[in-house]
Amino acid sequence: MAEPPVISVMLVVPDADAAVAWYRTALGAEELWNLGGVAALSLGGAAFLVHEVNPDNPAETSPGGVTHVRVELFTDDPDIVVEQAVAAGASGSAVVSHEMPWGTHRQGGFTDPFGHKWSVGDRSPLRGV
Secondary structure, three states: OOOOOOOOOOEEEHHHHHHHHHHHHHHOEEEEEEEOEEEEEEEEEEEEEEOOOOOOOOOOEEEOOOOEEEEEEEEHHHHHHHHHHHHHOOOEEEEEEEOOOOOOEEEEEOOOOOOOOOEEEOOHHHHOO
């Protein structure tokens, strides 16, 4: 039987080693492998990758504050995650409560030092309506 597809995010960063260190320190990410310039990390079993900017490929540039993708992170305590990210150098927005069809959803976020936007919320949207 074929395995189901997996979606992952690859974040392009100016310095892969610095990014790996930051995600490990700020978010508690686990390093799965590191090829030097490209690394796989995991947050609670959800894998994501970082890839250092390749000067030979203009399509792979770090967002530098402008990005069209937002990484969504669902956790039991979004306040702690945002606080840790901000303490490690991210710019953040407070976690606030939003009334949704399934009940109260708590969400805030941060922009990491590499320009990637992260939304951090409780797990309520994963339960659906």
